[in-house]
Amino acid sequence: MTTGAQTPTHFDTRPRRSRLRTVLPLGLAGWLALEIWLLTVVAGAAGGFTVFLSLLAGFLLGSVVIKRAGRRAFQNLNEALQRGTPPSSGGGSGLMMLGGLLLMIPGLASDALGLLLLLPPVQKAVGRYAQRKVDSRLRAATPGTVGEAFQQARMHRPDGKVVRGEVIIREDERGGDERGETPQDRRPPLTP
Incomplete structure (x- = not known):
């Protein structure tokens, strides 16, 4: 016979149910x-x-x-x-x-x-409130601003213009790109 507190042998690994998932069905009803x-x-x-x-x-x-x-x-x-x-x-x-x-x-x-x-005044008030909530959630979730995240996601040309979808592949001394492919290894583009 042992004395003292016993340690649990298993842990409940299910995630806790959020408050929204608990309250939403009651609110809808x-x-x-x-x-x-x-x-x-x-x-x-x-x-x-x-x-x-x-x-x-x-x-x-x-x-x-x-x-x-x-x-x-x-x-x-x-x-x-x-x-x-x-x-x-x-x-x-x-x-x-x-x-x-x-x-x-x-x-x-x-x-x-x-x-x-x-009603336009209600729309403006609700819009401002929603914008503040979204901004605060984004600031809490990511460091920096949303604009910085979008700026980092864009590619810049040397002249400062932003070009969406541009890919720059640098070739090494032997003629291959960063993946080690040479121009002969590359397939032609798929065009009809």
Whole structure:
């Protein structure tokens, strides 16, 4: 018989479940219960046909909003590519699409939240908050700034111009490249 504390013979190697994975199903169930309760209250007060028309109107309005936001985002991307500059993250197209998606989801609470996201002051406030959160997470995850990471990922020509996708292969004295291949070892490019 031994005295004292015994050491465990095995360890639980499963990773801990995140708080989000624990709370998200409960939150979704609560949201669904709220939506059903609101629909039954409005159906009792105004009638089932009114509820049907409001859900249909929300779906149609959401599809129009998503279509407009998608067109605006595609137009901004196209203009940025023509100018040769990176596309700007501004414009609120993502939040407009989220608002449209919330309008398309059947339910009155999601419609109210979707309409709220379509208001420009709310979009600006939510956009600033999201940008601050993303920036703080990126700063915590990587040393330096995001711009430095993008700058390191680009190749520079001697004249200072940035050329995406350019590969420089230096050849050694015997005519081979860094992998030891000579020009005779290289295959021709695959072209039709």
